[in-house]
Amino acid sequence: MECAAKGSQRRCSGSANRRCDGCGAVFYCSLSHQISHWNVHKDECGRLKRQMGRVQLLNDFPFTFYQEATYQVCEKMETRCSFLDKLGIHRAGIWICECSCGSSVFSLDHLRSDKGWSLSSRLCPCRxxxxxxxxxxxxxxxxxxxRGIPLDSPVALLLHWPLTVYQAIQLxxxxxxxxxxxxxxxxxxxxPERELYQVAVFGExxxxxxxxxxxxxxxxxxxxxxxxxxAISLCSYAHCMEANCCCKTPKSESSSHTNTGKSSKITLRFxxxxxxxRYKELTKEFLPDLIIAPNAGIAAYKSWLPTIELIREIEIPAVFSDYCEEACHLAANCITSVTxxxxxxxxxxxxxxxxxxVEDSALLLPCYSNCFLFGI
Incomplete structure (x- = not known):
């Protein structure tokens, strides 16, 4: 953990192991730093305490592996790499950017190719x-x-991208x-960032x-x-690893009908x-129905300011997500100040x-990709 007062006029004296007794969400390197930072922290301490009270809810998942993926990663008993390794998907195909060691091997090849789930058909929605x-x-x-998938399947680790799109549309x-x-x-x-290397899952x-x-x-x-x-068209679902599965047949490569009689089409453009x-160029053909910004970090990046101003002007609905509730709270304040x-x-x-x-988050609050949503 980093000292919450890092970047102030005083230099940190060592590791941050002094926890705030009020919220339990931030740490300090020393008592003097904690005291000097109180004028800043007092406005957020109560809010962070309420958010810490919802930790159990944030960590509540139905999967058989939820303990290893949540509590044990947060408590550093497990790493994302070791967890993925136990599942047999560490640095495999489209899973490669889900760990820190995989980030160094991103390549254009991974971006362009559909390497599939690297799982058996029992564990993935390949049909x-x-x-x-x-x-x-x-x-x-x-x-x-x-989808008929057992709860020991890890596919939710990647399917949160299309399911978050689905959730934003429903909202x-x-x-x-x-x-x-x-x-x-x-x-x-x-x-978009890591999902650029996992575009096949948007076939869902x-x-x-x-x-x-x-x-x-x-x-x-x-x-x-x-x-x-x-531009690419996703004409099928991400494939499983079984060579004789029906997801490999030519029929599955055609546009999906999903038992409705009507074909669906998923087109992606980069x-x-x-x-x-880029907005004026993007809207030469047609206006968007919805804007989605995953893990936006609006309060952390000044580059969002002109984008938020643009969204206000064009009056297109927009749904944002972020890693934790506090990030969304700060983002909502930024948006309110602009709009x-x-x-x-x-x-x-x-x-x-x-x-x-997420490993090594700035706060002790559990952080998950696409954890909270809000919109304008």
Missing amino acids: EPLSILKKQLCSWSEYYEW AFAKELILETSDELCIHYLG LHALLPGVQVHIDFVGPAVLHDRDGE HSGYYHE GTPPTIPVQLNSFRQPLA
Whole structure:
């Protein structure tokens, strides 16, 4: 942990092992740093204490591996690498960027190729669902039951990307920000990073949004320049590792019908740069129905300011996520200061957050990719 007063006028005297008795979420390197930082911390201490009271809820997942993926990672009894290694997927295919040691081997090859799940067909959604969705999915348990996947399967570690898109769309439907009857959706997806190496999992939108033509524009500085403007169509689900599985047959490569009689289409396009710089070019063909910004970090990056101002001007609904509740609270304050109004969609826990804790977070609060959602 870092000292909460790091960066102040006084230099830190050592490791941060002195915990705030009030909130229990921050640490200090010394009593003097804790005392000097109180003028800053006193406004957030009570809020962080309330957030710490929800730790058990944040760590609540139905999976057989949830203890190792949550508590043990947070307590440093387990690392993301060791956990993935136990599952047999450490640095395998599209799993490669889920650990810190895998980040050094990202390559254009990993970005362009579909390496599949690296799992047996029993453990992954490599084929169409047996039935269409009859009601809105509200939990990982409901999703796994619908897709016939056992709770020892780790696919939720990657499926949180398309399921968070699904959840954002449902929130927009509920607020009547977009039409639920539409058979076409254009989404501007801001600030993608590791999901750029896992694009195959977005094929699951065939099952989640049957019969809908989904066009997603990935926009952000992490998009490689030589990929700028490239478009791909996801005509099938991410494949399993079994050579004789029906997910490898030519029929599965055609557009998915998902038992509706109507074909769905998932098209992805990539754009390098910031959204406010690329917006006019992106909207020459058509305007987006929804903007989604995963793990946005709005309060941490000044580059968000012109983008938030743009979203206010164009009046397109936008859903954001972040790693913890405090990050969303600070982001909501930033947005309110720019737009003059609080978020239309209040900060709320994402049922489809990634069930693998982030290592070495700045606060003791459990952090998960796409953990909380809010929107304007």
